[in-house]
Amino acid sequence: MRIGEVARQAGVSVRALRYYEEQDLLPSERSAGGQRRYAASAVERVRLIQQLFAAGLPSRSVREVLPCVYSGTVAPGLVNHLEAEHARISERITDLQAARDRLDAVIANTRNPPAQCRHPRD
Amino acid sequence: MRIGEVARQAGVSVRALRYYEEQDLLPSERSAGGQRRYAASAVERVRLIQQLFAAGLPSRSVREVLPCVYSGTVAPGLVNHLEAEHARISERITDLQAARDRLDAVIANTRNPPAQCRHPRD
DNA sequence: CTAAAACCTGACGTCGACGTGAGGTGCAAG
DNA sequence: CTTGCACCTCACGTCGACGTCAGGTTTTAG
Numbered sequence: 001m002r003i004g005e006v007a008r009q010a011g012v013s014v015r016a017l018r019y020y021e022e023q024d025l026l027p028s029e030r031s032a033g034g035q036r037r038y039a040a041s042a043v044e045r046v047r048l049i050q051q052l053f054a055a056g057l058p059s060r061s062v063r064e065v066l067p068c069v070y071s072g073t074v075a076p077g078l079v080n081h082l083e084a085e086h087a088r089i090s091e092r093i094t095d096l097q098a099a100r101d102r103l104d105a106v107i108a109n110t111r112n113p114p115a116q117c118r119h120p121r122d
Numbered sequence: 123m124r125i126g127e128v129a130r131q132a133g134v135s136v137r138a139l140r141y142y143e144e145q146d147l148l149p150s151e152r153s154a155g156g157q158r159r160y161a162a163s164a165v166e167r168v169r170l171i172q173q174l175f176a177a178g179l180p181s182r183s184v185r186e187v188l189p190c191v192y193s194g195t196v197a198p199g200l201v202n203h204l205e206a207e208h209a210r211i212s213e214r215i216t217d218l219q220a221a222r223d224r225l226d227a228v229i230a231n232t233r234n235p236p237a238q239c240r241h242p243r244d
Numbered sequence: 245c246t247a248a249a250a251c252c253t254g255a256c257g258t259c260g261a262c263g264t265g266a267g268g269t270g271c272a273a274g
Numbered sequence: 275c276t277t278g279c280a281c282c283t284c285a286c287g288t289c290g291a292c293g294t295c296a297g298g299t300t301t302t303a304g
Contacts, residue, residue, distance in 0.1 A: 002301090004250065014251085019292060033300045035251055048224070054214075055221030058290075069224065074232040082229050089222045092176075093215055099177030100211045102170070102191065107204050110196040126280065136281085141262060155270040157281055180260075245304100252299065262288090269282065274275100 001038045003028075010046035017046065023059045025049055025066060055089050123160045125150075132168035139168065145181040147171050147188060177211050 007014045020026035021036070026045060028036040048069065052062045065082070068074045074082065129136045142148035143158070148167060150158040170191065174184045187204070190196045196204065 002250075013292075015292060015294085018252090023291095031300080033251085034253095035300065051217070051221050051224065053291080054217045055225075056218075057221075065225070065228065068228050068232075072228075072231045074228060079229065079232055082225055086222060086225050086229070089218050089225070093218050093222075095173070095176045096178075096211050096215050096218070099173050099179075100208060100215075102173065103177075103187070103204055103208050103211070106187065106190050106194075106196060107201065107208070109194045110190075110201055124280075135262075137262060137264085140282090145261095153270080155281085156283095157270065175261080248301100248303090250299105250301075252297105254296090256293105256295085258291105258293075260289105264285105264287075266284090266286105267282105270280080272279095273277090 001040060001042065003036045003038070006038050006042050006046065009043045010050070012046060012050065020046070020049060024063055025059060055085075056092065057085060061085065123162060123164065125158045125160070128160050128164050128168065131165045132172070134168060134172065142168070142171060146185055147181060177207075178214065179207060183207065 003014050003017055007017055010017075017026060017036075021028055026038075026042065026049065028038055028042075031037055045066075048066070049062055052065060053059075057065065061081070064075070064078060068078065068082075125136050125139055129139055132139075139148060139158075143150055148160075148164065148171065150160055150164075153159055167188075170188070171184055174187060175181075179187065183203070186197070186200060190200065190204075
């Protein structure tokens with residue numbers, strides 16, 4: 001599989017895939033002419049990378065976590081890190097929920113404005 | 123209240139507060155000598171700004187939303203935007219939960235490694 | 245064999261929310 | 275009055291995950 005096809009199937013840019021390789025997140029074989037060739041499994045791997053990025057992990061952490069995901073085991077000493085990330089994500093989720101509730105309140109007021117919410121001048 | 127005090131109470135840097143003013147998120151009075159003076163309510167406002175930033179809103183959106191939060195009403199046409207942000211945040215939350223589940227799985231495997239998870243060589 | 249897609253390697257640009265000096269001023273205490 | 279901390283305004287630096295342009299090569303379709 002060539003890079004463009006992986007990009008399409010995974011829904012990311014070609015540039016991103018090259019960047020992942022540069023960061024040692026996504027290895028590739030090379031053709032005789034030097035072009036990257038990927039196994040079909042690369043698509044899934046890219047999706048995973050994206051998911052971890054979306055969780056706010058920096059590429060360095062992703063690099064550490066990836067082999068663990070694939071081996072099902074964890075390098076000793078990394079567990080603390082993983083649990084820290086887990087906590088970070090959980091905290092982030094509650095933050096987001098709080099912010100969303102704020103927006104909810106504003107939206108709700110719009111639909112059904114409470115009496116004391118007449119704004120002074122506008 | 124001076125800027126350093128607001129920063130301390132809100133848990134942000136002085137630089138951040140100046141930045142907020144620059145972005146028209148946090149107005150300030152000035153003393154005769156040109157120093158910023160804030161009402162006590164500024165602390166709460168800063169916390170709100172932080173919350174919205176944490177939700178991933180760019181400063182431009184925060185600028186739009188802030189008056190709505192304080193007036194309890196919404197500028198017409200902004201509701202769509204708010205609902206879009208709401209959806210974005212919800213989506214982000216599910217993404218985070220998925221990523222967290224991934225980490226959970228890895229951590230769980232560590233504590234109690236399943237049989238077929240012997241990694242080849244390591 | 246020849247175009248034209250798709251790919252390659254640098255390498256600089258981006259964007260946002262500040263960090264970080266540099267160099268100068270306000271203000272409260274003694 | 276002066277020490278000294280807090281504050282001021284530029285203005286450039288940062289960091290991460292790519293975007294993007296330049297200039298050249300490989301692969302594939304016909």
